[in-house]
Amino acid sequence: MAANNAAGTLEARKGFRAFISKNTNLVTFITLAVGLGLLTSGRSFEWPSVRNLMIAESVRAFAALGVGMIIITRGIDLSIGYVVCLVASVAASFAQTPDYTAALYPGIDFPLWLPLMAGVVTGGIFGLFNGVLIAYGKLPAFIATLGTMSIARGAQLIYTRAAVVGSLKDSYKVISQGSLGPIPNLAIYVAIACVFIWILLRHTKRGTNFYAIGGNSMAARVSGINVERETVVVYTYAGLLYGIAGCLLAGRLGLANALTANGMELDAIAAVTVGGISQTGGVGTMSGMIIGVLTLGIINYGMTYLGVDSYYQLLVKGFIIIVAVWFDMKKYARRA
Amino acid sequence: MAANNAAGTLEARKGFRAFISKNTNLVTFITLAVGLGLLTSGRSFEWPSVRNLMIAESVRAFAALGVGMIIITRGIDLSIGYVVCLVASVAASFAQTPDYTAALYPGIDFPLWLPLMAGVVTGGIFGLFNGVLIAYGKLPAFIATLGTMSIARGAQLIYTRAAVVGSLKDSYKVISQGSLGPIPNLAIYVAIACVFIWILLRHTKRGTNFYAIGGNSMAARVSGINVERETVVVYTYAGLLYGIAGCLLAGRLGLANALTANGMELDAIAAVTVGGISQTGGVGTMSGMIIGVLTLGIINYGMTYLGVDSYYQLLVKGFIIIVAVWFDMKKYARRA
Amino acid sequence: KPVIGALIRNLDEQFVADYAANLKVLAAKAGVDLKLLDSRSDQATQLDQLNTLITQGVKFFVIVPNQTEATEQMAKAIQAVGGGAAFSNIQPSVAALKVGPNFFLASSPESVAGSIQADIIDNYFKKNPGKLAAGKTINALFLLGQLGHPAQKYRTEAVKAGLVAKGYKLNVIAEDTANWKPDEAQQKMDAWIAAYNGKFNIVITNNDGMALGAVESLLTAKYTKSDAADGTILKVPVLGVDATQVALKSMSEDKLYATVLQDSVGQSSTAFELALAMATGKYKPGFKAWGLSPETKPGSEAPANDAAVIGQCYLVPFKAVTKDNYKSFMTK
Amino acid sequence: MSDDSREYVLEMVGVSKSFPGVHALDGVSLRVRPGKVHALMGENGAGKSTLMKCLFGIYREDAGEITLKGEKVKFHSAKDALEAGVSMIHQELSNVPERSVRENIWLGREPLRRIGPMGFLDHKKMHEDTTVLMKSLDMEIDPAERMGGLSISKQQACEIAKAVSYNASVVVMDEPSSSLTETETAHLFKIIRDLTSKGVAVIYISHKMSEIFQVADEVSIMRDGRMIGTFPVADIDEDRLIKLMVGRDNTHRFPPVESTPGPIRLEIRDLTSANPRSFKNVSFELRQGEILGIGGLVGAQRTELVEAIFGLRRLASGEILVDGEKAEIRTPRDAIARGIAFITEDRRGSGIFPLLSITMNTAIASLDSYVSPALLLEHKRIEAESRKLNEALRTKTPSMSTLIQNLSGGNQQKVLVSRWLMTLPDILIMDEPTRGIDVGAKFEIYTLMADLAKNGKSIIMVSSEMPELIGMSHRVMVLCAGRHTGTLEKAQATQESIMRLATQFE
C-alpha cells in the first residue's frame, strides 16, 4: 500500500514536471504574476489592476495574433507598427466630429461603419501587399516588410500631413472605451479574436497548412498545398488583424498621429516568441501567443506599478525577455 | 567571316548578360548613380558630392560589414543602433574637453586612446554577449539581439542620464573629421576595414567557417567546426565593428546623445540585403555589402539633394528597397 | 506624505529629461512621494500608466502629454477620482481644462519657441541687412524633428508664421526631417551644402541636437568666414531650441548663433507647486505658483484664449538665448 | 598482417543512449578489426545511426566505453573524432550547397599558407589536392563546381571522397549507397577495398542485402537498440541474416505480383522539359493495375520526368492524358485532384514536416476529405485513418502524436507512404520508394504495391535497384540522359538488358 502510494506520488511528480517542461511559457507568466502579487501585497490581483492589464495589452494582442501566425509559417513582419499607425489615422480621419475645424474632412459626418471598414481594409491591403511580395516576388519577409514599413510610414505622413487626427466622435470612442458590466469591450474583442484564431489554427485545413508551410515548405508544395496562396492569405489575415488593432487603438486614444503604435512590431514579436512561437517555423499555439503578450504586459505593468526608474525598465525588460526565451528554449535543447 | 563576327558579338552579348545577371546589385547601384547624375546635370558626380556620400555612409558601412558577416552565418542583429549609440556615448564621455562644466568627468583630461579603447571594448562586450546567448543559450538571434537592444538602450540612458555628451576635444574630433589630402579619414578607415573583412571572408579559415555555418550548420559541425565558438566570434567581430562605428560617429558629430544612431540596424540590414547578402545564409561578399551601403546611400543622398518632400522620401525609399531586392532575387529564381 | 504622479512624455528628449530631473529635486525637498513614469512617446502607454497610478490611489498629477488631443481623456479619468493635474510643455485643450477647475496649463505652448526664433531672426537681419536676399527675402533651410511630433509641428509653423508676419518673404530652399538626430542633420546638411551652396542665408532647426549637427557640417565644409562680427564664424546663422549646455558651449565659441530656452525649471516648478497645493488642500483660485499668477485676460492662443478657463492658465515664459545672455544659462 | 589482426582497432562496450520516450541504445557493444569491412545491419530504428553518432561525438552516450587503437577515448565533438582518426559519411547529405566542391571537401581543415604568424587559405593547393583526390578515386567532379549544382549522386560521391581524404583508421559509412546506382556502388566497393588494403577499418551500414555479401567481412546485427550478435559473413546466409534482423522468418524477397494490366490510365505524349538539359520527347502509357518501373543511371532525368508529371516542374511541350482526357497539371494540387500521388526521393527536403506529429504528417495531403460541413477538421476520423494506415505498414513509433523528426529514416518513409495512400490515389508515383528502408519494411512495401496493383491502382516506380525493378515491374522503361531509350517487358528485363538501354548515349 505504502509503496503503491509512493509510486503514485512519484508518478504525479513526474507528470507535474513534464507539464512544467512543456509549458514553460505559462510557468514564466505565473512566476512573474505571483512575484508581482507578492511585491504589491496582492493588490496586483485586484480587479482594477487586472482590468488595466487587459486594456493595456488588448491592442497589442491583435498585433501578436497576426504576427504569431506569420511566424508559424516561418515569416516575419516588421511593418506592424507603421501599418497600425496608418490604419489608426485612416480610421480616425473618418470618425472626427464634423464640426471640428481641424478635421481632415470637416463638415462631413460619416456613418460609424466607415472608419472601421476603411481601417480594416487598409490593414488588409498592406497585408496582401506583403504577402504578394513574399510569395510571388520571392523577397525575404524581413526585407519585404521593411520596405512596406517605410511605405506605410510615408503614406501616413502624406495622408495626415503629419498632423494629429484628433477630436473623435464619442460614438466611435465608446467602441474601445466602453465596458460590458465590469469587462472592458477591448477584452471581449480580444477574446472573440482568440476563439477565431484558435479554431483557425487547430480545427481548419488552412491552419494546418500554415504549420506545414512553416515546417517544410517544399514538402507542403508536394503535398498539394498552394504555398504561395496560403502565404498571401496569412499575411492578409495578419493585415486584417492589424487593421482591427488600429481602429481600436484610435478609439481608445481618441486620436491618431505619426507616433501612434511606433515600435509595436518588436513588442508583438517579442511577445509571441516569449510565448513559445518558434522563429524556425511550424510551432506555436494561440494560447502561447496570448500568454506571451500577457507576460510582457505584466513586466511592463509591474514595473510601472512598482515605479521602477524608466531607464532601468529597459534594462530589466531586456534581461527578462532573454531569460524567458532561454528558459523556453531548454525544452528543445533537452530533446536534441 | 561575317558569321564569325556575329558569333563573336553574340558571345560578347551573352557574357555581358551573364555578368549583369550575376551582379544585379552593381547594376542597381550604377543605374541609380547614373539616374541621379542625369537629374542633377552631373553635379552629383563632382568631388564634393562624392566626398559627402563617402562621409555619410562611412559609419553605416562599419555597421553593415558587421551585420553582413552575421547574416552570412544566418544570424541577425537588431541591437546595432543602440549599441552604437551606447558606444558613442561612452567614447564621447572620455573625450570631452576637461574644462567643460557639463562633462561627465569634469576636470579630467583622458589620453586619446582611452575613448577609442573604451568604445571598442564596449561594442565587443555587447557582441560577445549576443554571441554567447545565441551560440550557447540557443536563443533565436532575432530575440536575443532584441533583448540586448533594450539593455544597451537602458545602459546608455543610465550612463548619460539622458544628457547630451558634447563638447568633444578637437584632437578627438579630427580623427573622424580630418582628411588625407582630398580623401576624408573616414573613407580611409572604411577602406582599411574592407580589406580586413575581404581577407577574412575570402582568405582565412574563419571566413570559410562563417559561410559553412550559414550554408549548413550541421555539415559544418560534422566537419569538425566548433559552430558555437565561431558564432560567438562572428558576433564579437561585429560588436567590435560597431564599436569602431560608434567611436567614429561621436568624433564626427562632436557629441553623442540618446538618439544617436537609432534605427541604424534596419538601415544596415537593408543595405546588405540590397547588396546580395542572403538572409538564408551562406551567401555574400564584402563588395556586395559595400555596394548595398552605397546604393541606399545614394538613394538618401539623392533625395536630399533633389529636395524630395520628406513625406514622400519614405515612400520612395520603401519602393526602391523592394524593387532592388526583387531584382536581385530573380538571380536565384532562375537557378532553381 | 503627499503622493504626486508624474507622467512624462519621453525622457530621451533633453527638455523633458531636464524637466523630470527638476521634479525629482523638488519632490525630495518637499518630502513628496513622486511616482515618475516615462511613456516613450506612446500615448497608449501614457494612458496605461495613468490607469495604473489611479488604481494605486494617486490623484494629483504633473503631466507632459504626448498630444494636446489626448489631454481631455486623461483629465476625465483623473476627475473621476476627484483629482487634478497640471500640464506642461504640450498644452492641454480647452476642453481638458473645462473638465474641472483642478486642471492647469503650466507651460508656454511649443509654438512660442518658434515665435521666439522668429524674433531672433528678425533681430539678426535688422542688424545685418546685407545678409538678406533681394526683396527682404529669407532663403532658409529647415531641419525638422520627427515628423508629426508636436514640437516639430508647432515650432516650425510658428517660426514660419512669425517671419511672414514681420514682413519677410520666406523662401524655403529645402526642408527635411532629421528626426531630432544630430547625425542625420549632419548628413542632410552635407548634401544641402553641395546642392545649394551660396543660395541660403539661414539654417533653422527644431532642436539643438540638429542645430549642432548642422554646425558641424558647415564647419567641416569650411562654410566659414574670418570674423564673427555678426555673432558667428559661420557664413550663415544656425538656430536651435533647448539651450542645452553643449549648445551654449558652441555659442561661446561663436559657432551656433542662438537658441531658445524652454524653461524646464520654470515649467516643472510651476506644475509641481500646483499639484502639491492640490494634494495638500492648499489650492484656491488665484494661487501663485513659482511666483506666477494665473492669466486674467484671454490671449490669442489656446487654451489661454478662453475666458472660462483663463484662471487655470499659468504661462511660463520662454527665453531667447543669444550672444547677450547665454552666459547666464551655463552651469557653473 | 591479416592473421594477427585479432586485435581490435575499435571497441565500443555497453553503450547506452536514450532520447525522451525512446531507448535508442541499450548496452550495445561493437568490436571492429583493422583492415576489415564490418557491416552493421538492422531494421529501421534499430539504433545503427545513433551508435555511430555516439562514436563520432555528435551524441554523448549515457553510458559505455569507447576504446580506439587501445586507448580509451571520449569525443566531445566531431572535431575530436576526426582528429583521433575516425571519419564518417552521414546518412543525411551534409554539405554546404552554396560553396564549391573543393571548399566542401576541405571544410574544417583547409590547407593554409603561413605568412608570419598568420595563416591564409591556400586556394590553389585546395584545388590541386581536390583534383588529385578525385583522380585517385576515379571520380569526375570539377573541384570548382558549386556543390548545390551537382546531382544528388555526385554530391554523395563528394561525401565519399571527403570521408576517404581524412586518412582515418576507422571510416564509418552510414548508407552511402542509398542514392547511388549499381555501377557507382561497385565503384564505391573498389574504394572500400583500397581502404581496407591499407589497414583501414570500414563500418558499413546498408539495407541492401547483396551489398553485404559483396563487400563485408563481418556483420553485426542490431534490433530494438540491442546488439544481437556479430558473425563472419562467410558463416551466414541471407535468410538467416533477415531472420536475425526482423526476428522472424522471411523466405521471399519479392511477393508475387498477380495483377494483369487493364485499360490505359495515364498517357504521356512527347513530354519535353522546360529545362533544356533535362528530358526530351518522352512518351509512355500506364495501365490499370500495372507497375511500371523506370530505370536508368543517376542523372538519367527520371526524377525530373516524374516531378514534371506531378506538376512540380515546368514543361516545354507535350501532353498528359489521364483516363483518356487531357489533364492540365501545373501544380501538385492539380495532380492530386486527378488521383495521382507522388513519393519524392528526398525524404528530408521535400517529404517530412519534422515538427508535426505522425498523424498530421500522414493526413496533410488528404485534409480535403476530412473537412466537416462546418468547415472544421474531423480530428477523430483523421487520427483513426492515419493510425490504421501506419499500423498496416508497421510504422515503429511510441505514439501517433510523436513528432516525425524523432523517427528513424525508414519509419519516416513509411509515414510518407501512408500519407499518399490516404489520398486514395489511382496512380501512385514512387521515386526510390525503398531508399533507406530495411528488408522487413521493404517486403511490406512490395506487398503493398502488389496489393494496390491488384486492386486496380497503377504504379510508377523509379528505382536504382535493379532487382527491385526486375522483381516488381510489369514493364521497365529505361531513360538515358533524358531520352527514352526503350521499354522492356517483364520477360525481357534483365540486369544486362536494362544496363544496355541505360548506357545508350547518343
Ligand SMILES: Nc1ncnc2c1ncn2[C@@H]1O[C@H](COP(=O)(O)OP(=O)(O)OP(=O)(O)O)[C@@H](O)[C@H]1O
Ligand atoms: N534526435 C533524436 N531524438 C529522439 N529520438 C531519436 C533521435 N535520433 C534517433 N532517435 C530514435 O532512436 C532510435 C534509433 O534511431 P536510428 O536513427 O539510430 O536508427 P537506424 O538504425 O539508423 O535506422 P535507419 O535504418 O532507418 O537509419 C529510433 O527509434 C529513433 O526514433
Ligand SMILES: Nc1ncnc2c1ncn2[C@@H]1O[C@H](COP(=O)(O)OP(=O)(O)OP(=O)(O)O)[C@@H](O)[C@H]1O
Ligand atoms: N543543376 C541542378 N541544380 C539543381 N538541382 C538539380 C540539378 N541537376 C539535378 N538536380 C536535381 O537533382 C536530382 C537528381 O537529378 P538527376 O539529374 O541526377 O536525374 P535523375 O535521373 O532523376 O537522378 P536519380 O536517378 O537519382 O533519380 C533531381 O531532383 C534534380 O532535379
Ligand SMILES: [Mg+2]
Ligand atoms: Mg540510420
Ligand SMILES: [Mg+2]
Ligand atoms: Mg531521382
